[in-house]
Amino acid sequence: MTLPEDIIILSNEASESLARRIALQLDIPFTRVLKKFFTDGEVYHAFPQDIAGKYIVIIGATHDDVSLQELIDLIDGCRYYRAKRVNVIVPYLGYSTMEQAKPDSNEIPKGITRTRQIFRARPDFVAFIDLHSEAVLHAHRGDVQTQHITTSKLIVQKIKELQLENLVLVSPDYGRSKWVARLAGQLNVPHTAADKDRYAMDKTMVSQVASVVKGKTAVICDDMIRTGGSIIQTAQRCREAGARETIIFATHLVLAGQSREKFKEHGITRIIGADTYPGVESDDLLDLFSVAPLVADVLKGHLRLS
Template sequence: MMPRGWIFGLEGQEALVEALAPATGFERGRAELGGFTDGERMVRLGEELAGLPVVLVGATSPPVDSRVLTLAFMADAARRAGAVRIVAVVPYFGYARGERLAHPGAPIPCRVVADLLQGSGITDLVTLDLHSPAIAGFFTVPVVEASALGLLASRFAGASARRTVVVSPDAGGIKRASHVASLLGVPLGVALKQRLAPDSPRVLQLFGDIEGKEALVVDDMVTTGGTIQQVTAQLRQHGASAIDVAAVHPVMAGEAEGLLRSLGIRRFVVSDSIPFTPTPWPGFEVVSSAPVLAEALARCLGPTR
């Protein structure tokens, strides 16, 4: 019997593909992904795709350039094989912080990636907690954005307004942190941050009632850990009794994992939007984003299910 469609994944996305397949009714497809000795990428989709919809699952996380190109090559291969619809499920969207012109003579990296992906044949994008609303505007194809914030908030369901405060690490994250604070029914605090260099943040001031409270820092991504380090230091200076962190995208670049382990954070909860294998430490938890991505994918596919 002919399948309804096919679902493929980038390297490291096997568990997410397995979890999303029931939401589509599609069959898991075979894909040969690799590289040549000169560093160029190679893709071969091993199924008959003509006349069928296809789902491609892949976070464009480190190594970002390689994964972006692989996803684009998969989309182009599916288009050339006759797929009638190509839906990309990209839990973490690489180059997300390059959504604006940083200075004269610079590119807008996020726009370039968007143009590459949709130019390769992608007809729909499903993603998770974009860094900026501007990113969706770079696409001319439909974009469905799911959110893992509710899943992360549920891991702190015992929070109380008397002893807990949710903290945004910067002004740009206020809406995100405010949503979590609302879900938990607790107050909100905000840190003001100045970024002296791309990966060198400096927290200047902290607003909110912190003294004697358990602080829950909510962010969309953790890259070097520098922001979390600065915010935790400020929170302790302001008398926080304990510090927890919830972040959607665990980029964990360089020595970030070791740094974060050293900060005395009580609980550190992230989603699985990025495939990585952390060294377990007390209080560290990875929450599956599959439920919200599956719901978003089902909405995206609509009547083709």
Template sequence: MASHLKVFAGSSHPELAKAICSKLKIKLSELLVSKFACGEIYAKPVETVRGDDVFIVQTGTGNVNEDLIELFIVLDSMKRSFARSVHVVVPYYPYARQDRVASPREPISAKLVAKLIEAAGADHVITVQIHSEQQQGFFSFPIDHLNARKLFAECLGKKKLKNPVIVAPDAGAAKDADRLARLLGTTIAVMSKVRPNFNQAEITSLVGDVKGRDCVIFDDMIDTAGSVCAAFKTLKAHGAKDVYVAATHAVFSGPAVERMNKTGFKSVIVTDTIPVNKKIKNLEILSVAPMLAGVIKNVHEGKSVTQVIGGRP
């Protein structure tokens, strides 16, 4: 007997889960999530999942620790309800930046989260632009690591930019900037960045020609916006024309909104991997729902996901 496909939404991003189900032409399955008086989370599927392929949509938000605990409890409930397979759709992977020991006695929290997701009962993970691709190795099972650069390429391609250049705000972003540049048929510039303190960034150098050109700062996320705002100032000081910023994950924490709105970006282009703070000026939101829906459909049907997301340029 063929298994049924069921999609459940955690509390972190129900709108994205609804959009995914709309693309799949199925109803969003009902998940009961509540809290006891003491604050403990209670969760279970309202309907049977026995023998079904279950996909749980839960991203990392400003309530990241609660998002994770809820996910673990939902995973356990699905496994104990005899789901045939349990897949976690985590568009923005929590703790991804804590992926190495950068100074003595630090934890590798990204790996710990991976092990906890496995221990709670997940069989498979789908995520979008994890902070470093090597983190796929933190899981003992293969994961589907997606990238939204083609969404950005389509969006930017419609803007008729003047001799555009894709700008990596630091060396770590250069590879992705180059891939986007190749999709757009243009070149890249690379900045060097130092962090004197947490959530502070200083640009120390710029390699590449930006004078008189439209620049697109491209990064995996915008958190407090220190890096992209420092990059904006450096580009303008080097004679850049209009400056755009494109980032997959719109974290926008702390002073981000104030910093972004004071800076003067021509456009701020992000995806909806996280619920987006819409107080940002000149904001454009690209939905990852069609891409995620296509991947979920093909995973359920045992087909390749490459035909959905395409290979690297």
């Protein structure tokens, strides 16, 4: 058993809001790392207390290079000051869609290389939330324990709370169809997948959605929304196929560029997602649910919290 007073919860700057919510669920104070900026751009970090012999939990999304480096510095710093165990939760893994290189492309599979950087900092345990591909879990060498946390339970719960009638779950491509099928099985509703082709690095075309959506509420589910192009096209194809209404679920709400405006221009007024991506909050477009209870349960089991 691990006593609450032996646990210290930290985060990189990007994930502080989520870390505070997780700490609240565990009834353990959040500890903010001291951070200062030097004139030349270098960054100073310091732990505000002695961490030797403590069980450390670090919450850290890696959506940009600065956040990744800060997470690595925190892990390494915990090792330097002899923490007993270092446990890391990565709510959002940057470059997760680049988990492999295309044949003969000479591409760097940054989903793998970035994950290796985290593992090489020598944490004891790393958990990721709703990975695009579990291939990155095999990027490490050594004794790092890993876990893939899925938000399926929270999504099913949220859909049930909406009390929708006559619904069908829709995957925006066949790559996510197995995951969507599992959600549909838990809800005891039908499911289908859109036909999607990629014609450029970040450009896709959705050609059609099966007529099973006719007269139904189409609930489009994906692991992330970046620019929103595929989701918008899938919603359009659902309407063309006779869907009465479209609702969008996605775990990671990146919403890059002008994606918010694009959604509104295409009549999409509500997107439901998690609080995994830094800086995203509920507003007139976004309806967020928190992964904090889910992560807290994982940590309680992993740490055998008394």
